[in-house]
Amino acid sequence: MKLDYIKVCGAPFAVPVEYAALRSANTSDGACAVFAGSVRDYNAGADVSGLTLEHYPGMTEESLRRIVAGARSRWQLGRVRLLHRTGPLAVGEDILFVGVTSPHRQAAFAACHYIVDRLKTEAPFWKLESGAAGERWVAARRSDRRELEKWRTD
Template sequence: MTNSLIKVQVKDFDVGLEYQALVQDNTADGAVVMFTGLVRDFNQGHKIRGLSLEHYAGMTERALLDIVTTAHQRWQLGKVKVIHRIGELLVNDQIVFVGVSSPHREQAFEAAQFIMDYLKTQAPFWKKELTHSGQRWVTANAKDTQAAKRW
């Protein structure tokens, strides 16, 4: 898909630049929806200092491409960008960016939500939370699994 870009990277991203890439040379789309996920300081009953994110290179990118391909098949989309960070992240660091352009806002909103719901449940990332009492692996969240079922 020439209008899609998927990145798994250690370095941070600039939301303003990502927005510009979605609208550059894109006069057909009237809607852009973006989501940025951040490391928060609390999860599943634990106070968090940061996260360590791991992935399996090649497998992760393929899973993200499958998710984006499905979104393109279900909705009329222009450009799609998915960036997911790996490595050591601190509270308030950016983890993920999903940007979607479409001729229509409803489709852009739905596609962005679909991508995030499936990314949370289908993409092979492993998260280890860094807490004040040590490290712990993050288990699957039933809320995320339920959200993905609606699609």
């Protein structure tokens, strides 16, 4: 069975289905950590009615593979399942699923957190928010960059 599943997709996914796939026939890992992100109705002081995510095919998947490889180099991991939506999304729709299994909880928690932190600042996705005030491109926040600093080892 393949240990890493990385997918950039335009179609919706179901978090319970992705969790079941992550855990299916996996009796060697006793820990699983999951993060699911969805479109909020408010950001940076403005109402949000929708979000469009763009990416550069090929480059995006390679970036996600490097991020997962970075997690594998730090912790003993079983499976990693990472799905990221693209295209137009409505408020409440799931954007991101990151699931990590490991023999031990500390590694699963840390790796899941690490993957999300790196993805927020390094993966080549471009977000266009829509709302009553019009459309605006969303950049990585300073707080996202600060979170990434805790993983630096150099």
